[in-house]
Every structure is written in structure tokens, then in C-alpha cells.
Amino acid sequence: MTVFQRIHRKARNWRHIVTAGTLIASSAAIVGGCGKKKSGASESTNMGQLALNFAAANSNAQGSSPFLELSPQLLAPEAAQPESIASGAPDSFEVSILSMDLKSSNAQVNIFKSDTGKPIKVSGSNIDLSQLFTTYDCYKADGTPITLSAGQTCKCGVDKDGQLITPQPDGSCKLTNDQGEAVEMTEPAGLLDVSAQNYTTLSVTFAPKAKIKGCVSATFVANDNTNANNSAGPQTYCTQADKSTTNESITPPHTDFKNVTAQETEIYLSKGWDNRLDNVNLEFPIKDGLKIAAGQKSTLTMVIDVNRMLRFYNKGRPTSGPNPGFPTNRAYFFTTVFPESLFVFAGKAGSIRGYSWQTSSCQGTFAGAYTCAQPRSVDGWMTLILNDQGTPFAASVMPDDDNNWTTLKGANRKLSVGIDDSMIKKNADGTYDVSVSLGTDNDPVIYKVDLSKEVGTNFETDYRGFTGDFGTGVTDTFGRIKLTRGL
Numbered sequence: 001m002t003v004f005q006r007i008h009r010k011a012r013n014w015r016h017i018v019t020a021g022t023l024i025a026s027s028a029a030i031v032g033g034c035g036k037k038k039s040g041a042s043e044s045t046n047m048g049q050l051a052l053n054f055a056a057a058n059s060n061a062q063g064s065s066p067f068l069e070l071s072p073q074l075l076a077p078e079a080a081q082p083e084s085i086a087s088g089a090p091d092s093f094e095v096s097i098l099s100m101d102l103k104s105s106n107a108q109v110n111i112f113k114s115d116t117g118k119p120i121k122v123s124g125s126n127i128d129l130s131q132l133f134t135t136y137d138c139y140k141a142d143g144t145p146i147t148l149s150a151g152q153t154c155k156c157g158v159d160k161d162g163q164l165i166t167p168q169p170d171g172s173c174k175l176t177n178d179q180g181e182a183v184e185m186t187e188p189a190g191l192l193d194v195s196a197q198n199y200t201t202l203s204v205t206f207a208p209k210a211k212i213k214g215c216v217s218a219t220f221v222a223n224d225n226t227n228a229n230n231s232a233g234p235q236t237y238c239t240q241a242d243k244s245t246t247n248e249s250i251t252p253p254h255t256d257f258k259n260v261t262a263q264e265t266e267i268y269l270s271k272g273w274d275n276r277l278d279n280v281n282l283e284f285p286i287k288d289g290l291k292i293a294a295g296q297k298s299t300l301t302m303v304i305d306v307n308r309m310l311r312f313y314n315k316g317r318p319t320s321g322p323n324p325g326f327p328t329n330r331a332y333f334f335t336t337v338f339p340e341s342l343f344v345f346a347g348k349a350g351s352i353r354g355y356s357w358q359t360s361s362c363q364g365t366f367a368g369a370y371t372c373a374q375p376r377s378v379d380g381w382m383t384l385i386l387n388d389q390g391t392p393f394a395a396s397v398m399p400d401d402d403n404n405w406t407t408l409k410g411a412n413r414k415l416s417v418g419i420d421d422s423m424i425k426k427n428a429d430g431t432y433d434v435s436v437s438l439g440t441d442n443d444p445v446i447y448k449v450d451l452s453k454e455v456g457t458n459f460e461t462d463y464r465g466f467t468g469d470f471g472t473g474v475t476d477t478f479g480r481i482k483l484t485r486g487l
Contacts, residue, residue: 046195046196046294047193047194047195047196047294047295048193048194048195048196048292048293048294048295048296048297048298049191049192049193049194049292049296049297049298050102050111050191050192050193050194050290050292050297050298050299050300051137051139051189051190051191051192051297051298051299051300052100052111052133052189052190052191052192052300052302053137053189053299053300053301053302053348054120054127054129054189054301054302054303054304055127055301055302055303055304055348055349055352056122056124056125056126056127056303056304056305056306057303057304057305057306057307057352057354057383057385057487058089058122058124058125058305058306058307058487059089059307059354059356059381059486059487060088060089060090060091060124060214060306060307061124061125061487062124063091063092063123063124064091065088065089065090065091065214065215065216065238065262074358074377075358075359075360075377075460075480075481075482076358076359076360076361076375076376076377077360077375077377078377079219079377080358080359080377080378080379080400081218081219081220081221081377082218082220082221082316082379082400082401082403082404083220083221083223083225083226083316083317083401083403083404084220084225084313084314084315084316084317084320084322084401084403084404085218085311085312085313085314085322085400085401085402085403085404086216086217086218086220086235086237086311086312086314086400086401087216087218087308087310087311087312087381087398087400087401088214088215088216088217088307088308088310088400089214089306089307089308089309089310090122090212090213090214090239090306090309090310091123091124091213091214091215091262092121092122092123092211092212092213092214092264093121093122093210093211093212093213093304093306093309093310094119094120094121094122094210094211094212095119095120095206095207095210095269095338096116096117096118096119096120096206096207096209096210097112097114097117097118097119097120097132097204097205097206097207098113098114098115098117098205098206098207098279099112099113099114099203099204099205100112100113100202100203100204100205101202101203101204102194102199102201102202102203102290103199103200103201103202103203104197104198104199104200105198105200107195107197108203109194109195109199111192111194112132112192117206117207118131118132119131119132119211120132120304122304122306126183127304128172129173129190130171130172130173130174132190133190133191133192134155135154135155135190135191135192136154136155136156136157136165136173136189136190136191137157137158137189137190137191138154138157138158138164138191139158139297140158140162146158146162146164152164153167154191155167155171155173156173156174157173157189157191159175168182189299191297194292195292196292196293196294197292198289198290198291198292199286199289199290199291199292200285200286200289200290201283201284201285201286202283202284202286202290202300202302202344203281203282203283203284204281204282204284204302205279205280205281205282206269206279206280206281206282207279207280208268208269208270208276208277208278208279208280209246209266209267209268209269210266210267210268210269210335210338211264211265211266211267212239212264212265212266212267212309212310212333212335213239213262213263213264213265214238214239214262214310215236215237215238215239215262216236216237216310216311216312217234217235217236217237218234218235218400218401219233219234219235220232220233220235220314220316223316225315225316225317225318226314226316229253229254229314229315229316230255231254231314231315231316235254235258235314236258237254237257237258237312237314237331237333238257238258238260238261238262238263239257239262239263239264239265239310239333240256240257240260240263240265241263241264241265243256243257243265243332244265244266244267244332244333245266245267245268245332245333245334246266246267246268250330251329251330252330252331252332253315253330253331254314254315254316254331256331257312257331257333265333267333267334267335268334268335269335269338271323271336271338271339272323272324272325273323273325273326273327274325280338280339282339282342284302284342284343284344284418285414285415285416285417285418286300286344286345286346286418287345287346287417287418287419287420287421288346289346290346298346299346299347299348300344300345300346300347301344301345301346301347301348301349302342302343302344303342303343303344303349303352303385303394304341304342305341305342305343305383305396306341307354307381307383307398307487308337308341308380308381308398308400309335309337309338309341310333310335311333311334311335311336311337312331312332312333312334313326313331313332313334313403314331315328315329315330315331317403320403321403322334322336322402322403323336336402337398340396340398340410340411340413341396343385343394343396343411343413343419344418344419345385345393345394345418345419347387348388349385349386349387350386350387350388350389350390351386351390352383352384352385352386352487353383353384353385353386353392353451353485353487354381354382354383354384354485354486354487355381355382355383355384355483355484355485355486355487356379356380356381356483356484356486357379357380357381357382357397357408357481357482357483357484358377358378358379358380358481358482359375359376359377359378359379359380359407359408359463359465359479359480359481359482360375360376360377360479360480360481360482361375361376361377361378361405361407361465361477361478361479362374362375362376362477362478362479363475363476363477364475364476365475365476366464366476366478370462370463370464370478370479370480371479371480372479375479375480376405378399378400378401378404378405378407378408379399379400379401380397380398380399380400380408380409381397381398381400382395382396382397382398382434382446382483383395383396383487384434384449384451386451390451391426392424392432392434392449392451393419393421393424394411394412394413394419394421395411395412395423395424395434395435395436396410396411396436397409397410397411397434397436397444397446406466407444407465407466407477408436408444408446408463408465408466408481409436409438409444410436410437410438410443410444411436411437412424412434412435412436412437413437414437423435423436423437423443427448429448430451430452431447431448431449431450431451432448432449432451433445433446433447433448433449434446434449442464442466442467444463444464444465444466445463445464446461446462446463446481446483447461447462447463447464448461448462449461449483453483453485454485455485455486455487456484456485456486457484457485458482458483458484458485459482459483460480460481460482460483461480461481461483462478462479462480462481463478463479463480463481464476464477464478465477465478465479
């Protein structure tokens with residue numbers, strides 16, 4: 001196995017690793033499922049409140065999958081053509097949370113628990129948390145609490161005008177849009193009572209299976225495998241309920257997913273096929289910590305980036321599945337990017353930006369020049385999360401087909417500190433150098449990212465990718481990259 005193959009394998013099989021340690025349960029009141037104190041838990045005045053906020057990063061804002069709207073302009077001499085994987089944003093994505101725990105240096109406090117799991121569902125740019133919380137954030141925009149009159153409830157929180165949101169007849173929390181339609185709330189926050197102390201980590205356990213719906217499109221390269229199964233050229237694939245990755249008794253061809261309407265289906269969240277039935281526990285270190293003070297409210301946000309969550313394997317590379325151990329004898333929808341697609345941080349996001357990208361990439365010895373004679377093209381997506389001052393502090397970069405030539409992939413999240421905003425550096429001209437990491441020897445970086453571009457416009461700049469062995473010795477990867485703002 002070459003050095004680059006080892007890097008590539010590591011990139012595709014990278015996951016969070018958590019160091020085990022002894023944690024002492026807090027003696028303060030422990031908060032149980034849906035934000036209510038567990039029966040019998042001791043009362044304490046040393047309590048604060050946590051507004052647990054969720055937000056979606058999704059270029060598919062209308063919840064309707066695009067068809068063959070890829071790379072209208074080429075940066076490289078030839079268009080990027082994947083061999084076996086098409087990726088995109090789903091119409092909807094639903095995961096179930098089993099438990100959430102806040103951890104400090106000497107305590108672990110459970111803030112949510114459900115034996116069967118409670119779903120959170122992303123539909124377009126909206127998130128439905130109606131089954132997750134019983135109490136929503138009941139504060140005005142200026143941070144002052146709402147005073148409830150007799151008979152009033154803050155089950156669904158407040159709207160943008162500071163008015164209480166009335167629950168729907170079925171008890172769900174929705175807002176009425178300009179057309180008079182009840183739609184899921186956007187960026188709602190559940191309000192939880194939590195013992196006052198400084199927390200360093202949010203631990204979340206998800207059920208093994210998720211539900212997903214949508215279509216993906218790509219133009220696949222013509223080679224022996226794609227020609228043999230007729231998957232070469234422009235293709236569109238849509239999810240089918242009876243052909244999920246959880247059904248191992250079938251081996252459908254890629255044609256079963258063509259010329260059909262998308263249906264909700266099941267996928268596994270695990271990055272490894274051998275442990276796909278296990279619950280998925282993720283640890284999110286909170287950069288600079290989360291301080292919960294007695295009698296005060298603090299906000300913690302989780303951003304769910306679904307822009308490349310929906311992925312399809314077309315059997316176009318039977319010697320290598322989407323990840324080591326994944327089957328190659330069938331076509332299927334899957335995801336291997338779930339852990340890398342979640343961000344947790346104290347406070348709220350100011351805004352979220354998203355860019356589709358296409359590279360004109362080279363291999364060789366980097367000597368300060370980003371152009372080369374025989375470039376290759378790869379497509380992907382980059383998400384940036386900005387604070388309320390408009391400064392980016394979190395980044396994620398994902399190629400459409402990470403089973404192909406992976407030179408650019410990762411996020412600016414480190415296992416010990418969480419989101420590392422020092423990996424995003426501002427230049428004198430107002431642009432930003434954005435670095436991401438997979439824990440390999442060098443971190444890819446996109447130079448001079450221009451945040452002033454409007455949605456639908458693009459710009460070109462330089463980038464450096466991984467260093468690896470491509471069959472001719474250890475070489476650098478680098479080149480030009482074109483980013484088109486889609487979010």
C-alpha cells in the first residue's frame with residue numbers, strides 16, 4: 001500500500017477518538033428527558049438554564065433535489081467525473097437522539113435521555129424538534145425573559161416579534177408563514193435546567209439508523225466498470241424505501257434507483273460496516289468551554305450540515321466500496337460523513353455560507369506555483385460558519401466522490417479542543433485562508449476565500465492539498481480551485 005493510499009484510507013475511515021476517563025456524577029439536580037427534572041432528583045438553587053439551539057446548513061433550501069445542475073463552467077481542461085459515488089443534499093434527513101450529556105472536568109450531567117430515541121428532522125433549511133423538547137427558549141430578542149400570564153405556555157417559544165408561539169392541535173411546534181401554512185420552526189432552542197458550572201464537552205448518542213430522502217446527480221467517468229454496468233455518463237439516482245442499506249437480503253443494480261420518485265429510506269450512520277448496528281456516540285469539545293451560571297441562561301448550538309450527507313454508490317468501482325468493509329456487490333444510498341458534518345459551539349451562529357467547488361489539481365513538488373501542465377478535476381462542497389461579526393470560525397470541506405482522488409477533505413475541528421478557529425486566518429485584503437484537517441501530516445488550505453461574493457457567483461483562487469505517494473514517490477498536491485456560492 002502506497003503512502004497516499006494509506007492517507008486516503010485514513011481519510012475515508014477517520015473518526016472521533018475519545019480518551020476514556022473517570023467522571024463523577026454531579027450531586028446537583030440531574031435533568032432528564034425533554035428538559036424536565038427526573039423524579040426524585042434533589043432540588044438546588046445552584047441551577048442555570050441552557051438554550052440548546054439547532055441550525056441546518058443546507059443548500060437544498062426548498063427540499064427538492066436538483067437534477068443535473070453540476071459544474072456549468074469548467075476550471076480544469078476536463079470536467080470532474082466520479083467513478084462510483086454521487087453526493088448531494090437530501091430533501092429531508094432525520095436522526096434520533098438517545099441521550100445528551102454535558103461534561104466538565106469532574107462531572108457528567110445528563111440533559112436528555114430517551115430509551116427509544118427522539119427524532120430531529122431537517123427539511124430544507126428548517127429543523128423540526130417538536131419531539132425533542134417540552135420547553136422552548138422563552139426569551140425576547142434582547143435576552144429578557146417572557147412573563148407568562150395565567151394559562152399561558154411557552155412550549156413552542158417565541159417568534160421573531162417576541163410573541164408566544166401557539167402549539168399546533170397535535171402538540172407540535174410550528175410557525176405560520178406568509179401564505180398561512182404551518183411550517184417547521186427554524187433554529188428553535190430547547191430550554192433546559194442545568195447545574196451551574198463550567199462544561200467542556202457535549203456528548204451525544206444517536207440511534208444507529210437515520211431516515212433520508214432525495215436524489216443525487218453526477219456525470220460518471222467512462223471506464224471498464226461503468227461501461228459494463230451502463231452507469232457511465234449523466235445519471236440521477238433517487239432514494240427508494242424498499243432498497244435501503246439496512247436490507248442486506250437484496251443486491252439491487254444502480255438502475256433500480258433511476259427514473260423513480262424519491263422515497264424516504266433508511267441508512268446507517270456508522271462509518272464502519274462491521275459496527276453499523278451500534279449506537280453512534282460523538283464527543284464535541286466546546287472551544288473555550290460553556291459557562292452555566294446560577295439563575296442565568298447560556299446558549300449552545302449544534303449545526304447539522306447535510307450538503308453532502310446523501311451519497312450513492314453505483315457499483316462503478318467493485319474493487320473499492322465507499323469505505324473499507326462496505327459491500328461492492330450492490331448499489332445503495334449511504335453516508336460516511338455524519339461525524340464530520342456536525343459542529344457544536346457556545347453561543348449562536350451569525351450566518352452559514354456554502355460553496356460548491358471544483359479543482360484543477362496537480363501532483364509534484366510544490367515550488368510556489370499553483371499551475372501545472374496536466375491538471376485533474378475534482379468537485380466538492382465547503383461550508384463556513386460565521387459569528388455575529390461576520391468572521392468565519394468553523395469550516396468543513398468534502399469532495400463529492402471521496403472514493404476517488406482525495407486531495408482536499410476535512411474540517412477545522414481537533415479532538416482535544418473542538419473547533420479550532422486559528423486554522424482560519426484573515427488576510428490584509430479581507431479574504432481568509434481556510435485550513436482543514438484529517439489528522440494527517442499536513443493540513444490542506446484554500447487561500448484567499450472571498451466572503452463578499454453573492455449567492456450564485458464564483459471566484460478562483462489557489463489551494464494546497466495532501467502530500468502522498470501517487471505511484472511515483474511522495475509528492476505534493478496543489479492547484480487552482482473555483483468556488484461558487486450556493487448558500
